[in-house]
Amino acid sequence: xxxxxxxxxxxxxxxxxxxxxxxxxVQIAICRRKRVxxxxxxVRLKKSAFLLAGLAVLMTILITLSQFTAHTPQILNENGTVxxxxxxxLNQVELNGHQEWISIRGKSRRNPVLLFLAxxxxxxxxxxxxxxxxxxxxxxxxxxxxxxGSGKSxxxxxxxxxTVDTYIKDGIxxxxxxxxxxxxxxxxxxxxxxxxxLGIFLADAxxxxxxxxxxxxxxxxxxxxxxxxxxKVMELAKTSGDEKVVQKLVANGMPxxxxxxxxxxxxxxxxxxSNYMEKNPEITNGGYHTIRxxxxxxxxxxxxxxxxxxxxxxxxxxxxxxYNIDLRKQYTKLKIPIYFFLGKHDANAxxxxxxxxxxxxxxxxxxxxxxxxxxxxxxxxxxxxxxSQTIRVFLGK
Numbered sequence: 001x002x003x004x005x006x007x008x009x010x011x012x013x014x015x016x017x018x019x020x021x022x023x024x025x026v027q028i029a030i031c032r033r034k035r036v037x038x039x040x041x042x043v044r045l046k047k048s049a050f051l052l053a054g055l056a057v058l059m060t061i062l063i064t065l066s067q068f069t070a071h072t073p074q075i076l077n078e079n080g081t082v083x084x085x086x087x088x089x090l091n092q093v094e095l096n097g098h099q100e101w102i103s104i105r106g107k108s109r110r111n112p113v114l115l116f117l118a119x120x121x122x123x124x125x126x127x128x129x130x131x132x133x134x135x136x137x138x139x140x141x142x143x144x145x146x147x148x149g150s151g152k153s154x155x156x157x158x159x160x161x162x163t164v165d166t167y168i169k170d171g172i173x174x175x176x177x178x179x180x181x182x183x184x185x186x187x188x189x190x191x192x193x194x195x196x197x198l199g200i201f202l203a204d205a206x207x208x209x210x211x212x213x214x215x216x217x218x219x220x221x222x223x224x225x226x227x228x229x230x231x232k233v234m235e236l237a238k239t240s241g242d243e244k245v246v247q248k249l250v251a252n253g254m255p256x257x258x259x260x261x262x263x264x265x266x267x268x269x270x271x272x273x274s275n276y277m278e279k280n281p282e283i284t285n286g287g288y289h290t291i292r293x294x295x296x297x298x299x300x301x302x303x304x305x306x307x308x309x310x311x312x313x314x315x316x317x318x319x320x321x322x323y324n325i326d327l328r329k330q331y332t333k334l335k336i337p338i339y340f341f342l343g344k345h346d347a348n349a350x351x352x353x354x355x356x357x358x359x360x361x362x363x364x365x366x367x368x369x370x371x372x373x374x375x376x377x378x379x380x381x382x383x384x385x386x387x388s389q390t391i392r393v394f395l396g397k
Contacts, residue, residue, distance in 0.1 A: 062301070070299060072090045100145070106141035112184070114141065114189075115145065117192070120193070123310065125144060127294075131289070131292075149162050203334055211337075214390060218354045220354055225348075233273060263312050263315050328357045337363065
């Protein structure tokens with residue numbers, strides 16, 4: 001964070017210097033046109049050019065340093081020293097030839113492994129889960145994966161080549177890597193929002209590699225979800241007199257969307273629903289902490305930029321590929337226990353779709369746990385309850 005702040009200050013200084021540089025250049029041009037001496041302006045121009053060059057070098061050094069010093073904090077005991085036998089690593093791994101990043105955290109490396117699948121596509125939640133789900137580190141080795149096109153793995157795969165199959169194959173490769181690293185036959189699986197669908201895909205593809213799966217903010221039918229969200233926001237905006245939002249929705253038309261503006265068109269109603277849930281007094285701890293997460297030690301300055309680029313560009317590329325997916329029709333027979341942790345006030349992922357999927361789902365064991373004071377993200381809204389329920393469901397404790 002310190003490096004990011006210093007770099008930000010240098011950037012401001014560089015902008016000011018650039019403005020001064022341009023003023024001096026304009027003064028010289030005017031003087032030459034008037035055929036008068038421009039000696040003073042020329043001296044200032046040279047000084048500002050040297051200053052700009054120096055600031056550029058410093059920023060380059062700091063940006064590079066921030067990338068090399070990125071880390072996940074050590075796990076400390078009550079005495080403030082590193083917990084014996086704990087693990088806290090930030091690693092680049094090769095998955096099917098793709099260079100991707102994971103964080104690994106746990107108070108004991110002997111605990112069972114839990115792979116967390118972030119939302120998106122294009123989202124990164126390494127820092128967010130460390131803050132909200134630190135309690136899981138007591139009982140699990142928690143692995144958080146920056147999927148292709150997100151955060152630290154933003155450039156792992158060319159955007160135009162990322163498909164749903166990319167995530168499934170890389171997810172299986174990561175699973176195998178973790179099984180080998182920790183000497184275990186199976187691992188636990190958890191996914192939120194987009195990650196909740198990805199978790200189902202993985203559980204379907206290689207059930208023998210997973211103990212069980214928890215999906216939260218569960219996505220079931222992406223196309224129907226977008227249409228439902230659009231209609232809900234149209235209704236809310238009309239009721240609230242938000243004419244600008246209504247006009248944008250009308251201009252964009254009803255989803256599904258394709259092309260270059262998928263992210264921005266979807267953002268009109270998705271951001272509206274996020275704000276709507278954040279203002280709901282029934283939802284506890286409703287806000288996101290984007291700036292805090294972006295400035296966390298897991299991310300260098302380039303990673304922080306890619307944090308946003310993933311949300312914008314990767315989402316735009318991948319999301320239209322999800323419109324033809326409906327778990328109620330395509331993934332009704334699974335071979336591992338499946339649990340859904342759902343927020344009672346989730347305005348983003350319709351609970352009715354998850355309930356329909358649950359009713360059709362055939363598996364060895366299944367369950368729905370409702371979080372009475374949560375929206376789309378129970379793992380943040382009621383994180384303590386979420387942690388205790390995860391331990392109970394997965395470990396029976």
